Amino acid sequence: MTGGGLILVVEDSEEDTEAIQRALSRSHPFLDLEFAPRSEDVLPRLLDPAARTPDLVLLDLNMPGIGGLALLSSLRAHPACASLTVVVFTSSTASAEEDSCYAAGADSYIYKPVNFELFQTVLRGAVDFWLPRAADGAVTAVPPAAPPA
Amino acid sequence: MVDDDTWSGALHRLWQAASRAEEVGALADDVYAPLLATPGVHLVVGTRWDEDATLRYMRALGADGDAPVIVATARSMPGAAVREPDGEPVVTRSPVDELDDAVWPEAEFLRQVPGASVVGCTFRLDRSGWAGLSVAMDASADTEGVARRLAQAVDVIVACHTGILQRGREARRGADDALLAEASLQMDSSLDVEDTLRRVARIAVPAVADGCLVHLLRKDGPEFVAATHVAVQQQRALEEAGRDDPWLAALLAQRDDGDQALFLSGAALDGSPFAGPGPTGGGRHPTVVSVSTLHARGRVVGSITFVYQRPEDRLPDSAFLDSLATRAALAIDNALLYELRRHAVLSLQEHLLPSQLPAAAGWDLSASYEVGDPMLDVGGDFYDAVPRPDGSIALLIGDVCGRGAEAAALTGLARHTLRTLLEEGTDPGTALSRLNRALRQEGASRFLTAVVVTMTPRADGTVLLTTCSAGHPRPLVLRADGSIGEVVSGGLLLGILDDVSYESHEDSLAPGDTLVLFTDGLTESREADGTYFESVLPGRLSALRGSDAAQVADSLARQARAFRASGQDDIALLVARWNGITPSDGLLPLETWLEQAALR
Known part of the structure; x- marks a missing residue:
């Protein structure tokens, strides 16, 4: 933990997981990343009172098993997850899918490009928007605590 | 405690970290730790400032290994403007108790080391902002040595930041190029x-x-x-x-x-x-x-x-x-x-086809026209249904070779020539011959195929079909019992030779029979394995037994479209179902009915 906020990344593809890790470790070195490769594990993880609440959830829409859309709907059905910021990633530009994502409760619907540099720019744009202070190392202003003498 | 060799090693590690970092803040651990390991140093505080003396960020780390305290803010501190470095880094030395909080917001951390003396260095990061790095140390520290290390660390940070900006610009150019490429791909x-x-x-x-x-x-x-x-x-x-x-x-x-x-x-x-x-x-x-x-x-x-x-x-x-x-x-x-x-x-195509088919007692007429691909330009298929003076109805369908303006012109010529002649009572063979002559006189460079069928109700309740074809696919008849017949016809394509005569063939329809005329876009639709729709057409048509004319036309067109894996030819279908004279119609003598039909 580096104290800079936590992003939970729901992504099954190892390749995309690696790309997200590489991109965010460059643009937001203070952020903690947690990866959930199986959508079935996400809800129990978020409802676990002992686990740290993420500041942002990045959700790949094309998940095997429980699809991204179904997962999003079930998250929103739980009061504990109602206010979580969820950014949905998709490789589609179809507007019908966008509408269903918003109906299911997505805060952002982002097109996932193939090119890594562009993907990094897109990720940075989304994270900077939702966690504007994350690049500086803090998600929100932290009151000064007594430093060690 | 670090000696000078260890400090050099730390600077080297800082360079290495800098070559990977995309944000100068990521270097914090590599900067703070060796400074804290310097004898007598207890606390390191970094600050980041915007151009207008707005404090954006503070990060304080003590020597005891606790997590850093981070303050992200947007605090306007006009008093701190005096610290803003103009060019070279500025090193300040001061007892901690003499620091003014309006100028030194980090003093709130530095004061946690009682009686400490502070060495601070402010330096410009880029055009839009500057930063500060300060340490609190006790009396045992070598103040000048600490100041030197601070200045060295700052030199590396500034150089790293410049490199980071440069790499950022390059990465951004790469992302810009990728976005433009992606945008073009998406838009195309x-x-x-x-x-x-x-x-x-x-x-x-x-x-x-x-x-x-x-x-x-x-x-x-x-x-x-x-x-x-x-x-x-x-x-x-x-x-x-x-x-x-x-x-x-x-x-x-x-x-x-x-x-x-x-x-x-x-x-x-x-x-x-x-x-x-x-x-x-x-x-x-x-x-x-x-x-x-x-x-x-x-x-x-x-x-x-x-x-x-x-x-x-x-x-x-x-x-x-x-x-x-x-x-x-x-x-x-x-x-x-x-x-x-x-x-x-589409608008040209519309004008080449009848806006509606005639209504006639006993007949159920319908047509379907599927444009293969509008991008390929206007197609050359045409059809029409024409009431004739003797009460019969003439059906015509044809296909001009090719597409485009010239094909469209010929399509219009062919349809209107045939329509006019048939409307006047000209027999199908003569109508086709005269169209052929007109095409030759026009010097048309394209060929066309067509078939004309006149349908004349007879006293026995059946219909006489008289068919002439100019190289066109043979019409099919769906009998009331579901069997399929082919209307025998054959003749030379139009527009090839000057004088051509067309032989007529006779057939008949019984009540409940359906005559289907079509263009080769229907029969030549091909599946991926090369199978033509023609080979399945009799079976598909037979399955439509009992359907009205519109259902037959629409269903066959839809099936052919679903069937074909390749080919973008237009598909025209003209369907006539003979329902026979209903009892109310049948009460009239045939001659009277024919007169009425002619008047209609």
Whole structure:
């Protein structure tokens, strides 16, 4: 933990997981990343009172098993997850899918490009928007605590 | 405790870390740890400042190994302006108790080391901001040695930051190029103007900006097409602004020239839907808006408006926006051309076909026309149904070889020639011969096929079919019992030889029988394995036993379309079902009925 906020990344593809890790470790070195490769594990993880609440959830829409859309709907059905910021990633530009994502409760619907540099720019744009202070190392202003003498 | 060799090693590690970092803050651990390991040093505090003496960030780390304390803020501290370095880094030495909090916000941390002396160094990071690095140490520390190390660390940080900026610019150029390539790819995949613009808006957010609005410029002003925003709530607000906001409408309407993107911020956005903070409140950067005008076909066709809520150094430059706008305009240009052409093709096609088929007692007539691909230009299929003076009805269907304006002209000539002759009572064979002559006289360079069938009800309730064909696929008859018959016919294509006569063949329809005329787009539809629809047509037609004419025509056209894996030929179908004389019709003598039919 580096104290800079936590992003939970729901992504099954190892390749995309690696790309997200590489991109965010460059643009937001203070952020903690947690990866959930199986959508079935996400809800129990978020409802676990002992686990740290993420500041942002990045959700790949094309998940095997429980699809991204179904997962999003079930998250929103739980009061504990109602206010979580969820950014949905998709490789589609179809507007019908966008509408269903918003109906299911997505805060952002982002097109996932193939090119890594562009993907990094897109990720940075989304994270900077939702966690504007994350690049500086803090998600929100932290009151000064007594430093060690 | 570190000796000088260890310090050199730490500087080396700092360089290595710097070569990987994308943000100078990521170097913090590699800077703070060796400074804290210097004898007598108890606390290190870093600060980041904006140009106007706004404190953005503080990070304090003690020697005891606890996690750093991080303060992210936007605190305006005019008093600190005196610390802003002009050129070279500035080193300050002071007892901690003499630090003024209005100038030294980090004093609140440094004071935690009682009686400490402080060495601070402020240095410029880039044009938009500066930073400070301060240490609190006890009396045992070598003040000058610590100051030297601080200055060395700062030198490395500044050099690293310059390198980071450079790499960032290169990465951004790479991302810009990728975005332009992606945008072109996306836009080229659609020939619909609005869809093209929607795709631009979708892929540009949040890579280029946080929000995007696209408009087309119509005669009566800008017309909203689409809006996207990284946050759904703001997307809805943008959509509303895009549709109704008078400020935005006025701005877009007056952007009728100029190739360069227009940037607006601060007071220039007063009264606009973009003024005021976003719904997420604190920490947000001031809103900046850019408007790029789209030029296509020699005029302004629309605009792309980007909304930014990000640091100034992350705004795209004009050259990039202009390049994106040029590509979007090009895609729109293509889409507009396609639209114009499609419209022309469809309206021409419409005029080559009858607007409606005649109604006649006992008959159920229907037709279907499927345009294979409007992009390939107007097709050459035609059909018609013509009432004749003797009460019979003539059906005609034909196919001009090829597509385009010339094919369309011949299609019109063929249909109207046949129609006029048949309407006057000319028999099918003579009508085809005269059309052939007309084509030869016109010097037509294309051939065409056609078939004409006259359908004459007889006293026994059946219908006499008289068929002449000029190289056209043979019509089929779906008998009331589901069996399929072929109407025998054959003759030379039209437009090849000067004098051609056409033989007529007779057949008959019983009540409940259906005559099906079609063009070769139907029979030559092919499956992926090469099978022609012709081979399955009898079976498919038989399965439509009992259907009315419209069902037969529509169903066969639909089935052929679903069947074909390749081929984009048009499909024309003309279907006549003979229901026979109903009891009410049948009460009349045939001659009377025929007279009435002729009058109709």
